[in-house]
Amino acid sequence: MQGIGEAVSLAIQLVITGNADLFEIVALSLRVSLSATFFACLIGLPLGALVAISRFPGRGAVLVLMNALMGLPPVVVGLLVYLHLSRSGPLGFLGLLYTPSAMIIAQTILIAPIVAALSRQVLEDLHGEYAEQFRSLCLTRGQTVSALLWDARYSLLTVSLAGFGRAVAEVGAVIIVGGNIDHLTRVMTTAIALETSKGDLALALALGLVLLVIALGVNAAVQSLRMSARRHAYV
Amino acid sequence: MKLSHTFGASLAALTIATSALASEQSIIVQSTTSTANSGLYDYLLPLFQDKTGIQVNVVAVGTGQAIRNAQNCDGDVLLVHAKPAEEKFVEAGFGVTRTDLMYNDFVVVGPTGDPAQVAGLTDVQEALGKIAQAGALFASRGDDSGTHKKEVALWAETGVDPTAASGDWYRETGSGMGATLNAGIGMGAYVMTDRATWISFANKQDYEIKVQGDEDLFNQYGVIPVDPGKCPSVQIEAAQTFADWLTSQEGQSAIAAYKVDDQQLFFPNAPKN
Numbered sequence: 001m002q003g004i005g006e007a008v009s010l011a012i013q014l015v016i017t018g019n020a021d022l023f024e025i026v027a028l029s030l031r032v033s034l035s036a037t038f039f040a041c042l043i044g045l046p047l048g049a050l051v052a053i054s055r056f057p058g059r060g061a062v063l064v065l066m067n068a069l070m071g072l073p074p075v076v077v078g079l080l081v082y083l084h085l086s087r088s089g090p091l092g093f094l095g096l097l098y099t100p101s102a103m104i105i106a107q108t109i110l111i112a113p114i115v116a117a118l119s120r121q122v123l124e125d126l127h128g129e130y131a132e133q134f135r136s137l138c139l140t141r142g143q144t145v146s147a148l149l150w151d152a153r154y155s156l157l158t159v160s161l162a163g164f165g166r167a168v169a170e171v172g173a174v175i176i177v178g179g180n181i182d183h184l185t186r187v188m189t190t191a192i193a194l195e196t197s198k199g200d201l202a203l204a205l206a207l208g209l210v211l212l213v214i215a216l217g218v219n220a221a222v223q224s225l226r227m228s229a230r231r232h233a234y235v
Numbered sequence: 236m237k238l239s240h241t242f243g244a245s246l247a248a249l250t251i252a253t254s255a256l257a258s259e260q261s262i263i264v265q266s267t268t269s270t271a272n273s274g275l276y277d278y279l280l281p282l283f284q285d286k287t288g289i290q291v292n293v294v295a296v297g298t299g300q301a302i303r304n305a306q307n308c309d310g311d312v313l314l315v316h317a318k319p320a321e322e323k324f325v326e327a328g329f330g331v332t333r334t335d336l337m338y339n340d341f342v343v344v345g346p347t348g349d350p351a352q353v354a355g356l357t358d359v360q361e362a363l364g365k366i367a368q369a370g371a372l373f374a375s376r377g378d379d380s381g382t383h384k385k386e387v388a389l390w391a392e393t394g395v396d397p398t399a400a401s402g403d404w405y406r407e408t409g410s411g412m413g414a415t416l417n418a419g420i421g422m423g424a425y426v427m428t429d430r431a432t433w434i435s436f437a438n439k440q441d442y443e444i445k446v447q448g449d450e451d452l453f454n455q456y457g458v459i460p461v462d463p464g465k466c467p468s469v470q471i472e473a474a475q476t477f478a479d480w481l482t483s484q485e486g487q488s489a490i491a492a493y494k495v496d497d498q499q500l501f502f503p504n505a506p507k508n
Binding site: 086087088089092095097098179180181182184194196197198199200201 | 294306309436439
C-alpha cells in the first residue's frame with residue numbers, strides 16, 4: 001500500500017503548492033458539471049413533476065423508460081453527442097465539438113434522466129399527501145407543479161446532488177466530446193485517465209483524492225445552505 | 236423570474252465562452268497517443284505558438300480513431316503512424332499531402348522471468364513465434380491503432396494467427412498504449428510498444444525491453460493537413476503552417492532535441508526541400 005501513501009502526500013503537495021494547472025482543471029470540472037446539473041434540473045425537475053401528477057395511458061412504460069435511462073452508459077452518450085456535434089454531423093456547423101459547451105451538453109443528457117426519475121418519485125409521494133387539498137383549492141396543473149417543487153425543495157437538492165455526483169465522476173462522455181485537450185477541455189476525470197495511461201499511478205490517484213475532496217466540498221456547501229435555510233424558516 | 240434570469244445568464248456565458256474560442260486562431264490536431272503521452276507536444280507546441288501565435292489543441296487517440304475523426308472533419312491536421320492507412324486517407328481526398336515527419340521504433344517488453352526466452356533476440360518474427368509456441372501471455376492493443384496494425388502485420392509475417400488464442404494467451408485489451416502496458420504488466424504478459432511511450436512510461440515495475448533492433452520494428456510518423464475541399468471548416472492556412480514548421484529545419488531540430496532520461500525519443504526524417 002505504499003502507492004496510496006505516496007498518492008496522499010502528492011495530493012497534499014499539489015494543493016499546498018497551488019499548482020496552477022490543477023486549479024485550472026478543477027475549475028473546469030466544476031464549471032462543466034455544475035452547469036450540466038443546472039440544465040439537467042431545468043429539464044428534469046418539471047418533467048419529473050409533470051409525470052408525477054399526471055395519469056395517462058402508457059404511464060407505466062414511461063416510468064420504466066425514465067428509470068432505465070438513469071443507467072445510460074456515459075460512453076454511449078458521448079458517442080451520440082459526438083455524432084451530432086461532429087463537423088460532418090447535423091449540428092456540426094455550430095463548431096461545438098471539443099469545447100466545454102459540448103461537455104456540458106453531454107453531461108446534461110447523461111444526468112437529466114437521473115434528476116427526472118428521482119424527482120418523479122419524490123414528488124409523487126408528496127403529491128399523494130396533498131392531492132385532496134390541491135383539488136379542493138382548484139389548482140391548475142402549473143400551480144400544482146410549482147407548489148410541489150417548492151415544498152420538496154430540500155429533497156430535490158439531494159436529487160440534484162446525485163446528478164452532480166454522476167456528472168463530475170464520469171469520464172466516458174467528456175473524453176469523447178471534449179477530447180481531453182490541455183488547457184481547454186481537460187477535467188479531473190480525463191486528467192486521471194491520462195496519468196493512468198502514462199503509468200503515473202501515484203499522480204492519478206492523487207488527482208482522484210482531490211476530486212473526492214471537491215465533491216465533498218460541494219456537498220458540504222449544499223448541506224450548510226440547507227441547514228441555514230431551515231434555521232431561518234424556524235425563526 | 237429569478238430562475239429564467241439565471242438561465243439567460245448561463246446561456247450568455249456559454250455563448251461567450253464559445254465565441255472567445257472561435258476568435259483566437261487555433262487548430263485541432265488529431266494525433267496518435269505516443270506523441271502526446273511522451274510529452275513531445277508539451278515541448279514542441281509552446282515553441283510553435285511563440286513563433287506563430289497559433290494555438291494548437293491536441294486530441295490524442297489511437298491512430299485508427301484519429302483518422303476516423305479527421306474523416307468526420309473534426310480536425311485540421313492529422314499526425315499518426317500507419318503509413319498505408321495515411322496514404323489511403325490522402326487518396327480518398329481527405330488529406331492535402333502526407334509528409335514523413337520522424338521515426339522511432341517498436342520494442343517488445345516483458346517480465347524479468349522471460350517465460351518465452353526471447354530476451355536479446357533481434358528478429359521480431361522469431362520472438363513472436365517463440366511466444367506463441369510457449370503460449371506465453373501477450374497483451375495486444377486490439378484497437379485498430381497504428382501500433383496494433385503493425386503488430387497484426389508482424390504476426391502475419393510470423394505465420395501465426397494469434398486471434399485463435401484470443402482470451403487464452405493472446406489478450407486483446409482494446410485500449411490505448413498506456414492502458415495496455417498497465418494491463419500487460421499486471422498480468423505478466425509481453426507487450427509490443429513504441430519506444431517513446433516505453434521510455435516515458437512510469438509504471439515499468441520489473442519489465443524491460445526484451446526484443447529490439449529489427450528493421451521490421453521501424454515506426455514512421457507522418458503529418459497531413461486535412462483537405463478543405465472535403466472539409467470546408469478546416470483552417471488550412473494555420474494547418475499548413477503547422478505541418479510546414481514541423482518539417483522545417485527548426486521543427487526537425489526541436490524534435491531531435493526532445494529527450495526523456497537523456498534519451499532521444501523521436502528521430503526527425505522529413506525530406507529536405
